[in-house]
Every structure is written in structure tokens, then in C-alpha cells.
Amino acid sequence: MELHEWAGRVFGGDCLEEKLLAPPGGIKALSDLTPGPAVTWRRPPRSGRLAIAPKGQRIKFPRPTAMDQQEMRVRSLHVFANHELMALEMMAWALLAFPEADASFRQGLAQVLVDEQRHFRLYCERLSDMGVTFGDLPVNDHFWRAGPDISNPLDWVCFMHLTFEQSNLDHAPFYGRLFQEAGDEASAALMQTIFEDEIHHVRFGARWLKHYQPEGQSLFQTFSQHCAEINPPARGKGLEFQEEARRAAGLDDDFIQAMRECRG
Ligand SMILES: [Fe+2]
Ligand SMILES: [Fe+2]
Known part of the structure; x- marks a missing residue:
């Protein structure tokens, strides 16, 4: 199967079976000989239990101090x-949107997509152990709102890997610790798995940020200029800044310092 056919099924599928479709035979078995024409952004289909909730029906994210309650x-x-789920849908779109990107960019992105499918499954399994099925609670479309602003692979890595995923280097251990303190070892262990994978995903972003960095610009300047409007650089960090994780992800000291200092 061609890489874009698999990505097209994941992106265009209106059910979890399609969104979570594994590449037949594994990623290495996918060919990328005819990546096809670039596909412009559109919202992926979501219906039934997966449908995005109207604004008035959404629920607030719980406060850190409330994590001792299972419901929170x-x-x-x-x-x-x-x-x-939004990340994997958008990653499938990026494979369709950037057919001319380097072959190793596309292969790497396909690997990250497979990781996100696994992460989604792991969260669903944990929710199921707690008596909840994905879709029981309302869901939002936050990530998708940046779709129209992403026009090239550099915009993409800044939006997804270096803001959403970079922030998870702080969020995942932060919530892992709160879950642990609440005695919820299984949820804490899940956050640790996500954290370890996220280092690789941010590393992918750092690699391609350096690849596309114009001469005479710092890495952080390039990053800032290509962040989506809804995701300025400061969205790439959480409440407790994890310096070592960023270093492990291949970000240099100047970039890390600029991240630490940025506001907004
Ligand atoms: Fe993930
Ligand atoms: Fe990720």
C-alpha cells in the first residue's frame, strides 16, 4: 500500500477502526512512490460518539488540586x-498535505502517527478500566483550529511537534505525579509511557526545525515565526519546565533558555 493511501484512510475514516488502521505489513512495507497531489486542510469527519461537542456543552479541564477525585x-x-485522536488525524493530513517533503520526513511522521494511534488506544483502555468509553464525555476541536494556518513542513513541525508535543514534556510528568499522589498507579504509568515517547516526537520536530532553519536566524526565531496563531511559543511549555527532557529531545541550550523565558 502507498503511504498516502494509508494516510487517506486514517484521515478520511469516520470511525475508530479507520482512524486506528495500522499500516498493512508495518510502516516499512508502505511504499511512497506516488505521494499524490497536496491536500488542503479540511476538518476530518467525526460523527456519532466522536462528534465535536457544541461550545456550550463542553466541560472545563479539571484543576490540578482536584486530581484526588476519580471523576476528575x-x-x-x-x-x-x-x-x-486529533494529533493522529492531523498527522495523517500532514502526510497528504506535504507530498514533496523529504522521504525521511514522511517516514518519520508515519512512525509518530502509529505511536499516536497506540497512545489513543492506551488512554481508551485506561478509561475502560475506570468504567468510561471514549465519547462518553464531550470533546473539543482545539488542535484542528490551526489547520488553515499550516502551509509547509516547517509550519507543521512548529505547530505540532514543538508546541503541543513539547508542552507534553512538562504536562505528562506533571499529571503523572498528580495521579501517583492520588494513588492511581496505572494512570501514572501511562503518563510515563507517553512522556518517553514524546521525547522522540519532539526530537523529530527539532531535527526538521534545524533542517529548515534559514541561515542567519536563531532556532528560536525560526520557531517563533512559524508557530500557528493559536499556538504561540509559550504554549510549548507547562507549569513545571523539564529542561533535561528538552535536551534529550535534541533542543540546544539557547533554544531551551528562550523557551524558559518566553511569555504569552
Ligand atoms: Fe501521543
Ligand atoms: Fe506525540
């Missing part, structure tokens, strides 16, 4: 699961 941990995990 469930709410958080449900939000995180939807982040994974």
Missing part, C-alpha cells in the same frame, strides 16, 4: 485521549 482524573484522561 477520568475527565483529564478523556481530554488527553482526544488530544491523541
Whole structure:
């Protein structure tokens, strides 16, 4: 199967079976000989239990101090699961949107997509152990709102890998610790798995940010200029800044310092 056919099924599928479709035979078995014409952004289909809730019906993300209540941990995990689902939908779109990107960019992105499918499944399994099915709570379309602003692979890595995923280097251990303190070892272990994978995903972003960095510009300047409007650089961090994780993801000291200092 061609890479774009698989991505097209994941992006265009209106059910979890299609969105979570594994590449037949594994990623290495996919060919990328005819990546096809570039596909402009559109919202992927969501219906039934997966439908995006109208604004008035959405629920607030719980406060960190409320994580001792199972109901609030469930709410958080449900939000995180939807982040994974939006991320994998958008990654499938990026494979369709950038057919001319380097072959190793496309292969790497396909690997990240498979990881996000696994993450979504892991959250669903944990929710199921807590008596909840994905879709029982309302979901939002936050990630998708940047879709129209992303025009090239550099915009893409800044929006997805270096803001949403970089921020998870802080969020995942932060919520993992709160879950642990609440005695919820299984949810804490899940956050650790996500954290370890996210280092690789941010590393993918850092690699391609450096690849596309124009001469005479710092890495952080390039990043700032290509962040989506809804996702300025400061969205790439959480409440507790994890310096070592960023270094492990291949970000240099100047970039890390600029991240630490940025506001907005
Ligand atoms: Fe993920
Ligand atoms: Fe990720």
C-alpha cells in the first residue's frame, strides 16, 4: 500500500477502526512512490460518539488540586485521549498535505502517527478500566483550529511537534505525579509511557526545525515565526519546565533558555 493511501484512510475514516488502521505489513512495507497531489486542510469527519461537542456543552479541564477525585482524573484522561485522536488525524493530513517533503520526513511522521494511534488506544483502555468509553464525555476541536494556518513542513513541525508535543514534556510528568499522589498507579504509568515517547516526537520536530532553519536566524526565531496563531511559543511549555527532557529531545541550550523565558 502507498503511504498516502494509508494516510487517506486514517484521515478520511469516520470511525475508530479507520482512524486506528495500522499500516498493512508495518510502516516499512508502505511504499511512497506516488505521494499524490497536496491536500488542503479540511476538518476530518467525526460523527456519532466522536462528534465535536457544541461550545456550550463542553466541560472545563479539571484543576490540578482536584486530581484526588476519580471523576476528575477520568475527565483529564478523556481530554488527553482526544488530544491523541486529533494529533493522529492531523498527522495523517500532514502526510497528504506535504507530498514533496523529504522521504525521511514522511517516514518519520508515519512512525509518530502509529505511536499516536497506540497512545489513543492506551488512554481508551485506561478509561475502560475506570468504567468510561471514549465519547462518553464531550470533546473539543482545539488542535484542528490551526489547520488553515499550516502551509509547509516547517509550519507543521512548529505547530505540532514543538508546541503541543513539547508542552507534553512538562504536562505528562506533571499529571503523572498528580495521579501517583492520588494513588492511581496505572494512570501514572501511562503518563510515563507517553512522556518517553514524546521525547522522540519532539526530537523529530527539532531535527526538521534545524533542517529548515534559514541561515542567519536563531532556532528560536525560526520557531517563533512559524508557530500557528493559536499556538504561540509559550504554549510549548507547562507549569513545571523539564529542561533535561528538552535536551534529550535534541533542543540546544539557547533554544531551551528562550523557551524558559518566553511569555504569552
Ligand atoms: Fe501521543
Ligand atoms: Fe506525540
